[in-house]
Amino acid sequence: MASNTNEVAVDMTPFFVLYKNGTINRLRPADNAPLSDDPQAPVRSKDVVVHPETGVSVRIFLPKITDPKQKIPVVIYIHGGAFCMGSARSSTFHSFISSVVEKANFIAVSVDYRLAPENPFDTTYDDSWAAFQWIISHANGKGPDSWLNDHADFAKLFIGGESAGANIANDVVVRAGVTDLDSKIKILGLYLVHPYFGIENDQLYKALNPTRNGGCFEDPRVNPLIDPRLKLMACKKALFFVAEKDPLKEGAMNYYEGLKKSEWNGEIEVMETKGEGHCFHFFNPKSEKAAELVNKLVDFLKQEYQQIKLVPPSNDPKTGVQSKDVTILPQKNVSARLYLPKISRKNQKIPLLFYIHGGGFCTQSAFSSMYDSYLHKLTSEANVIIVSIDYRLAPEHLIPACYDDSWAVLNWAAQGTEPWLKIHANFARVFLAGDSAGANIAHNLMVRASEESHFVASLVGMALIDPYFGNGKPDSLWTYLCPKSNGINDSRFNPAAHRSMLSELKCSKVLVCTAGKDFLRDRAWTYYETLKKSGWKGQLGIKEIEGEGHVFHLFNQTSEKAKA
Structure with missing residues (x-):
């Protein structure tokens, strides 16, 4: 006799009820948000079937494109719903992703995997991995989707999701770490919003895995700390979001703390x-x-990846600051942007600051709108001449190209032939500064200058803003950009391991700046403490801004904390 449709096999309220005849009542059915194909809309969207035989699909979101040849980063999103609810087409997820796409100016691809329990639990992971492979198949511009072919920059790829989707995203990045990906594909970051990494006596997990022996913590996908592949996870940064009253917070924080102590070498x-x-x-x-x-x-x-908008040099009528570009090494395309404040008298001499931009050694520019705006303000308020160095970027030009280019600019300036520098630069008052990777370069310039007698008398000090330095273990970015060095004992990357070298710095002042929520904060403090104990005789200071992240002052330059 056939089972009565009302006879319950599994009751997993508030998620679903499974009846003995195989039908399922999802207690939170997903709705479908409408698509938009208006080229003038802030965000366009479309659905694409990835695998017709399984029905796996993706919803692609494209921000407004002003340049037909424009390439922008890609963010892959995997929705939550306890592995058994939700859809990439639901209005909740659609609205969230649209908001992120509009603000970040990224392409987003939202994965619509098959749901449990009518499909095996493993299917959610396998479908998402298959969708990931379909997405990255466009890296050579020959995939089946024109939006991804024409506009996706797969060297700047992010993956994440929320709840169960965050767990699945984590598995994708772990699997990618042991997969031979195309060299054009770089997973820069993993974001986990209120992620599921197991809870004690998880009845839902047991209901979705009726034939699996062991609980959720014995499953390396749910508990990746037991996965030997974790150390090879294919991203260099991970961001966890947790909520104080979330029952999944404990599992998320356990994974967060374990990941920090693991052999994975990311931030x-x-x-x-x-x-x-x-x-x-x-x-x-x-x-x-x-x-x-x-x-x-x-x-x-x-x-991690700023859309770089280059701007020409300009004169600011309000502050009187002028700027111009100078080519230093034409054969290597090394140049600089010079900033001159309002001069009150004809032959006035003022301090000279060399500024080195950040960007992980591989992005940004001295000519970007962000740095141009920042250095215009700094020139006016500090009343200094600034030489903003535009060095060659990695990975096209591996380390030490950035150091050599910056050193060449210092030597060019020391010749004193450039008119602004010849007339107005006080070469007895020279400073170095930079942020993030640029702070690393600034430090290494100071080390090198301390060994060159013609620079010693003129270099007064340096300011290192959110500096990028080593912390005693290999770093994936550094190893990729400097393949002959793991960084641990490399004085360029990990100066704290070379206290005697720090003691020989010839400048008289060093200022270290960091932010309370900066992932590089501990490295900045280690540099500061090591320099303080090294025997160096100069004036040392550190300033930390609470509640802010890495180089926040560049992204919100008018805020009070940025001004501070």
Whole structure:
């Protein structure tokens, strides 16, 4: 006799009820958000079937494109829903991703995998991996989707999701780490929003895995700390979002702490939202805390890869600051942008500052709108001449090209033939400064200059803003850009391991700046403490800005904290 449709086999309220005849009642059915194909809309969207035989599909989101040849980063999003609910087409996820795409100016690809329990639990992972492979098949511009072919930059790829989707995204990045990916593909970051990494006595996991022996913590996908592949995870940065009242917080923090101590050599950061529960941002998307979560995610994406808008030199009538570009090494395309403040008298001599931009040695420019705006302000307020160095970028030009190019600019300036420098630069008052990787370069220039007698008397000090230095273990970015060095004992990357070298710095002042939520904060403090104990005789200071992240002052230059 056939089972009655009302006879319950598995009751997993509030997720689903499975009846003995095989039918399923999902207690939170997904709705379908409409697509937009208006080229004038802030974000366009479309659905594409990835595998017709399984029905796996993706929803692709494209921001407004102004340049037909424009290439922009890609963010892959895997939705949550306890492995058994939700859809890439639902209005909740559609609205969230559209907001991120518009703010970050990225392409987003939202994965629509087959759901449990009518499909085996493993299917959610396998479908997402298959969708990932379909997405990266466009890296050579010959995939089946024109949006990805024409506009996706797969050297700047991010993966993440929320809840169960965050767990699946983590598995994708782990699997990618042991897969021979095309050299054009670089996974820069993993973001995990209120991720599921197991809870004690997880009845849902047991219901979705009725034939599996052991609990959720014995599954390396749910508990990746037991996965031997974890150390090879294919991204260099991970951002965790947790909520104070989320029942999944404990599992997320256990993984966060374990990942910090693991052999994986990436950077890791966590943001906790006080007073909120699991995926609160979906239930109250217009709240201030929801906006903070979205903005933090966008900052994570954009700080790692900023859309670089180059601007020409200009004269500011309000401040009187002038700027111009100078080519230093034509054969290597090494140049600089010079900034001159308003001069009050004809032959006035003022200090000279060499500034080196950040960007992980591989992105950004002295001519970007962000740095141009920042250095215009600094020139006016500090009343200094600034030489902003535009060095060759990696990986096209591996380390030490950035150091050699910057050193060449210092030597060019020391000749004193450039008119602005010849007339107005006080070569007895020379400073070096930079942020992130640029701070690393500035430090290494100071080390080299300390060994060159013609520079010693003129170099007064340096300012290192959110500096990028080693912390005693290999670093994936450094190893990739400097393949002959793991960085641990390399004085360029890890100066704290060379205290005697620090003691020989010839400048009289060093200022280290860092931010409370900067993933490089500990490295900045280690450099500061090591220099303080090295025997160096100069004036040393450190300034930390609470509640802010890496180089925040560049992204919000008018804020009070940035001014500080």
